[in-house]
Amino acid sequence: MHPSLVVAALVLPLALAAPASSRLPGTFVRRQLNDTCGLSAVQQPPSTLTPPDAHNQLVLIALGRGTQNYTCADEASVPASIGAVANLFNASCDVAEATSLGAVSEDANAIGQHFFVDATTPEFDIIGLGNAQVKKVENAAAPQAGNIPWLKLDAKDQSTAVRNVYRLNTKGGVAPTTCAGQAPGSVVQVAYEAQYWVYASPDAMAARRRKRSLGLPLN
Numbered sequence: 001m002h003p004s005l006v007v008a009a010l011v012l013p014l015a016l017a018a019p020a021s022s023r024l025p026g027t028f029v030r031r032q033l034n035d036t037c038g039l040s041a042v043q044q045p046p047s048t049l050t051p052p053d054a055h056n057q058l059v060l061i062a063l064g065r066g067t068q069n070y071t072c073a074d075e076a077s078v079p080a081s082i083g084a085v086a087n088l089f090n091a092s093c094d095v096a097e098a099t100s101l102g103a104v105s106e107d108a109n110a111i112g113q114h115f116f117v118d119a120t121t122p123e124f125d126i127i128g129l130g131n132a133q134v135k136k137v138e139n140a141a142a143p144q145a146g147n148i149p150w151l152k153l154d155a156k157d158q159s160t161a162v163r164n165v166y167r168l169n170t171k172g173g174v175a176p177t178t179c180a181g182q183a184p185g186s187v188v189q190v191a192y193e194a195q196y197w198v199y200a201s202p203d204a205m206a207a208r209r210r211k212r213s214l215g216l217p218l219n
């Protein structure tokens with residue numbers, strides 16, 4: 001039987017939305033990829049997650065906006081995670097320049113996609129950084145209830161320059177507590193937002209730049 005689709009909380013309440021940027025249109029300044037808006041000085045919000053290897057460099061803070069998907073085997077079960085789908089926006093400058101680390105701009109630029117290749121393998125396809133598959137290595141409860149956990153994700157291999165991705169400052173995305181009222185096999189989609197802090201190997205970034213300048217194929 002074809003699984004029915006149950007759409008829950010597809011639109012985040014406006015009250016949860018981040019405040020609009022105070023930056024005026026037309027004042028946008030392009031900066032160097034290797035130190036976007038002074039990202040080297042930006043610190044993660046405090047958490048119990050292990051910090052990235054000091055050798056790796058923060059190269060992007062992406063705003064992810066999409067849905068966490070869960071499935072219900074039957075009404076007596078609890079919803080099980082089957083992945084997520086999100087659009088990624090370049091929010092590096094917004095976070096670097098914001099007074100609050102939680103602030104993200106509505107005008108952030110589209111920069112890629114986040115999705116799952118199977119139930120446990122997240123992938124990040126990011127323009128300029130390649131297509132990186134990652135695995136979850138740590139999680140930490142979000143500081144405020146009602147938001148999905150913060151995560152440390154490590155690259156599954158070294159086919160791209162990306163080495164770690166942290167999911168931080170999450171909003172929403174939490175599964176319903178039970179499957180009561182859900183059809184067997186249904187997919188429950190819950191809207192969420194998160195910041196994905198992307199760390200890369202400077203050596204691998206330099207190798208990418210060399211390859212690009214030679215016109216060689218990049219992942």
Ligand SMILES: *[C@@H]1O[C@H](CO)[C@@H](O)[C@H](O)[C@H]1NC(C)=O
Nearest residue numbers: 030031033036060090092128
């Ligand atoms: C994000 O945007 C800033 C500002 O335009 C830019 O300098 C930076 O290269 C972008 N990041 C990536 C990974 O493209």
Ligand SMILES: *[C@@H]1O[C@H](CO)[C@@H](O)[C@H](O)[C@H]1NC(C)=O
Nearest residue numbers: 031032033034035202205206
């Ligand atoms: C970062 O960018 C600056 C300005 O273009 C450049 O001088 C510097 O060599 C770059 N550093 C690295 C590690 O690529």
Ligand SMILES: *[C@@H]1O[C@H](CO)[C@@H](O)[C@H](O)[C@H]1NC(C)=O
Nearest residue numbers: 067069082083084085187189
């Ligand atoms: C998850 O939900 C998205 C819509 O947000 C949908 O496009 C995607 O196919 C769903 N994935 C699964 C595995 O159900």
